[in-house]
Amino acid sequence: MPALSRSKKLKTIRKKLRLRRRGEKTLLALYQGRLIESLKELRIPLLLLHLSLSVGTLGYMILSGGNFIDAIYMTVITIGTIGFGEIAKGTDTPEGRIFTTFLALMGIGVFTTSVTIVVRVFLLGDVITLLKYIKVLSDIEKLKNHAIICGYNKTSAWLVEALRKRRIEFVVIDSREEALKYMQLHNIKYFLTEEPYKKTALNAAGISRARYLIANMEDEAKNIAVIVTARLLEPSREKLFIYSTAPTDGTAQKLEELGANKVIVPDKLIANRVFSYMLHETGGFVSDLFDRIAYGEEAELEIVEIRVSERSSLAGKKLKDIDLRRVYGVTVIGIKRSEGSLELTVSGDTQIEEGDTLLLLGKPSDVKKATEFYREVLV
Amino acid sequence: MRLKKIMTDFFLLMALTTNLSFIFNPNPYELVITVVTNLTATILKLGEGKILATEMTAASLVADLHLIPAAFIYFLGNVSESVSLATGALAANIISVLLSIIEAIFSYLSEE
Incomplete structure (x- = not known):
């Protein structure tokens, strides 16, 4: 019986303490968490280095009769392979030399290994990449009325050029390795290497503050996924304009029904353009005029x-x-x-x-x- | 995980107790041991991403940044300044231990 009442009490306490779970973690929080976790790698080398320094300092303090500053200095020059000599009091005695010998044997290896690991974690590991990514995510949080481009290919590259001309900020989302290289080559400021149809990725790209979303994935199914997710997050067609491409008129219609404001069929667009040049044989001035005005080239x-x-x-x-x-x-x-x-x-x-x-x-x-x-x- | 908790709590408590005894009776070895145990507790807490753990890391870092200068100041001859810095570190260490107790209670309730 007492065990039963104890478990009941615990249940009540747990109910009282239970807080409502928060929604999905943001990408920024996720990467900040990863950054903190990446510091775990430093634990063992730092502990070993700390142990060597502590043993050395306390040992030399005992030898020198409690002189902390000389003791820590002596330890650092011993394990750091500087070796200026026997500076602290009591280190030139046989006991002092035995202690220095063992400290050097233990400490020099620990020091070089620890420094190598610390440098590797910071310079070659994920830390710098994570810091850069966190910076990009924090900067994106300040954007307003920007464009989100899902999928980076040649069409996106042309679009990026036009957006730059008009000074419209944009965020590119693409998870593919080749796209990442392409984005770095084109000096894209804000990019997320995530799957664009994920809620976390679109939220991180600032969909609630964005004005345009371009679903330009190679795969039609992915375009559908992006449009549907985006419309779930921002249902208003007046606040977020979604544009996409489709191979056929039928697919374009479906995408528009799913939530896209306008879907372009590239093949049809090219055909119509060629035909318009055929109609205006003199040089296509009329055919290009509205485009030039609309694209800001005029x-x-x-x-x-x-x-x-x-x-x-x-x-x-x-x-x-x-x-x-x-x-x-x-x-x-x-x-x-x-x-x-x-x-x-x-x-x-x-x-x-x-x-x-x-x-x-x-x-x-x-x-x-x-x-x-x-x-x-x-x- | 339990072993890690024992280790961390041991160093946290050790830092607190030696810190307290140094304030009552300033002694060079006690001060160095406080610095050593406090730094060990901080290193053991590195990389913990949970909210309470990050608070503890922050509190430990504060204590470190009080105790390291306190050690140098003590051996440069200014004992009273060193004791006052160590008192500051004591406040941070008390918070660390309290957070550790809260964390232990929460994990106990979720495990039971």
Whole structure:
């Protein structure tokens, strides 16, 4: 009976003490833990070195009648193979010399081995790599409105170049060895060598603060996994824009249904582009114009989209009422209606409706001012 | 694991007791033994990633950083300064031992 009541008591205490388990560990916490654990390797060499120093110091203290400073100095010069001579009192006696002999025999080996192990752990081991990784993860935590690129290949490399031009920060996630070499070669600042479809990896890349995610894996199944995980972590299509590639229209449609904002079919894109050049035989100026504007290569012009949300005060107004051209120097060149049609012949009397997307064209600085105003104040 | 716990606790307690006795009756050998046992306890705690263990490592490091200067200052002739530094180290050592007891209670409750 007493044993039973004791176990009951213990159960009650355990219940009282039991804290709610925290969620999954963050990647940063995981690597910090690994860094601390990697210091375990130092235990034995440091203990041996500490033992030699302690035995030497205490021995010389006894020989010299309690002089600590001389004793530790004598120990260090003995096991460190410096050997300046018998400096401490009592070390030039037969007892002192016997002690020094044994200390040197034990200490010199321990000293050289310990120093080698400590240097190896810090310079050749995981410590430096872990420190670098922790630094990258801490820096990523400060990013906002950045892009996350899942999978690094030639397409990603082109994308990275475009993002750099526009000064948009990005984080690349790829676990493959060859991708890692490629990323180092291209001087990618923020990269995570993890599987991109893992929650921990996407959280570490700052998905809650990111604006874009590009699922660009070689494998279609992995793209699906990335999109689904990303949408689980950030369900809003307005906050996180997910883009991906797919081999066919059917797959592209599936990926869009799963959560991608836009999926590109590369083969179809190339075919359409070739066809557009065929239509504009004179040199493809028209075919390239919108691309150049959209990619920021046309320095004097920029084109952006502004979506008119349900709560927007723009809804129900006519274009002449908002007078963007006079106030900001930008022109509404078209309106994409909520049902999908594109209206390009807009005039001052064209009415803006809920769910419309306005296409604004103008100088980059003017366009920026106009979009900032409408995004923050009205839309 | 138990053996490691015995070793660590032994050195933690040893550091605390010698530290305390040095404060009451300053003696060079006691001070050196305090430094030695304290450093051993710190090394044994290196690499422990659990929350309480990291707190203990931090407390041990604080005690080390009080005791090492205390040893040099003592042998340079300033005994009172050395004793006051050792008193600071004693506070850190008491925290270390308390944390060790808390850790032991938690592991006992989870094992039973």
